[in-house]
Amino acid sequence: xxxxxxxxxxxxxKTGQSMTLQCAQDMNHNSMYWYRQDPGMGxxxxxxxxxxxxTDKGEVxxxxxxxxxxxxxxxxxxxxxxxxxxxxxxxxxxVERQLQAFxxxxxxxxxx
Amino acid sequence: AQKITQTQPGMFVxxxxxxxxxxxxxxxxxxxxxxxxxxxxxGEMIFLIYQGSYDQQNATEGRYSLNFQKAxxxxxxVISASQLGDSAMYFCAMREGPKGYGNNRLAFGKGNxxxxxx
Numbered sequence: 001x002x003x004x005x006x007x008x009x010x011x012x013x014k015t016g017q018s019m020t021l022q023c024a025q026d027m028n029h030n031s032m033y034w035y036r037q038d039p040g041m042g043x044x045x046x047x048x049x050x051x052x053x054x055t056d057k058g059e060v061x062x063x064x065x066x067x068x069x070x071x072x073x074x075x076x077x078x079x080x081x082x083x084x085x086x087x088x089x090x091x092x093x094x095v096e097r098q099l100q101a102f103x104x105x106x107x108x109x110x111x112x
Numbered sequence: 113a114q115k116i117t118q119t120q121p122g123m124f125v126x127x128x129x130x131x132x133x134x135x136x137x138x139x140x141x142x143x144x145x146x147x148x149x150x151x152x153x154x155g156e157m158i159f160l161i162y163q164g165s166y167d168q169q170n171a172t173e174g175r176y177s178l179n180f181q182k183a184x185x186x187x188x189x190v191i192s193a194s195q196l197g198d199s200a201m202y203f204c205a206m207r208e209g210p211k212g213y214g215n216n217r218l219a220f221g222k223g224n225x226x227x228x229x230x
Contacts, residue, residue, distance in 0.1 A: 031216050042118075042203060042222035050216065058217075090157065094207070094216060099164070100147065101205075101218055103157035 003027070006091050006104030013081040013111045021076040021107050023091030031094040032074035033058075033101070034066060036087040043090065049074055081111045115139065116204050116221035125194045125228050132179070133189040133224045135204035145207040146187040148178065151223070152200040160202075163187060194228045201225050 004025045013019055025032065030051050035043040035058075045058030049068040063085060065077045074093075078085060088108050094101040117136045125131045137146065148160040163171045163178045171178040179188040191198055204221045 031218075033218055035220070040222065043205075043220040045217070045219060048217060056217075059219075088155070092157075092218070094218060099145065099162040100159040101207075102159075106155055 004091055004093055004102050004104040006089075006107055008107060009105060011107060011109050013078075013109065015082060015111060017081050018077065018079050019081065020078075021089055021091070021109075022073070023075065023104060024073045025093040025102065026072065027093060027095065027102065028071065029093035029095040029102075030071070032068065033092040033094070034064075034074070034076045035090045035092065036060065036085075037090060037106075038087050046076065046089075081109075083111045085109065086111045115208075115219045116206055118204055118221035118224050120224050122225040122227065125198075125226060127196060127228055127230050128193050130190060130192045131194055131198075131226060133191075133202050133204075133226070135187045135189065135221060137185050137187060137204070137206050139185075139206065139208055141208045146178070146180070147205040147207070148176070148187075148189045149203045149205060149220075150198075150200045151203065152197075157203075161189065191226075194226075196228050196230065199226060199228045 007022045033048040034046040044060045047066040049055045052071045067075045088106050091104040092101045144165045146163045150158040161173045161176045163180045175192045177190045201223045203223045207216045207218050
């Protein structure tokens with residue numbers, strides 16, 4: 001099925017470990033996004049990418065890095081995980097003419 | 113500064129009644145888009161409805177309608193004839209930047225919790 005694919009779905013990390021969350025879309029969308037969702041906080045934008053080769057900081061970028069490898073893929077990296085990064089992470093992509101953003105299934109990350 | 117404001121506390125709605133979810137937004141961009149998403153307890157994000165800033169008419173999609181008041185910067189979602197399956201968190205979101213222009217920042221509000229009771 002066409003859509004946005006996020007991996008992994010679940011992850012437990014120890015403080016200080018690193019990991020990369022992967023996101024891929026097969027809809028030829030230009031814009032891609034990474035959000036984190038915490039109780040009572042809604043979805044907060046971490047980073048976004050308007051097109052291949054460009055990335056911009058969102059509302060809460062500290063502690064994260066991103067890479068727009070090509071038009072399909074947009075990865076989120078935690079270099080040194082902290083308990084404050086325990087959250088549910090969503091990747092999304094948007095093509096303007098379709099007037100909606102498509103979301104991945106989310107990654108539940110726990111940092112202990 | 114917060115771009116999207118959803119301030120209603122959790123709401124209980126009687127089945128078959130209508131419910132209105134409030135959303136106000138802040139932007140100086142003349143071209144923007146407004147979205148509503150539903151997130152049930154299973155966690156996925158489900159697109160409901162879209163309103164463009166230049167659209168003359170309020171958007172409707174089945175039981176969902178968007179009450180767009182541009183001067184007040186308000187984009188309330190109306191769900192008619194509530195069903196038990198409507199119990200979920202609802203998020204309002206805004207895309208800034210002209211449609212078709214690559215640099216579209218997409219920001220979400222904190223959400224409204226709705227519980228439909230039989």
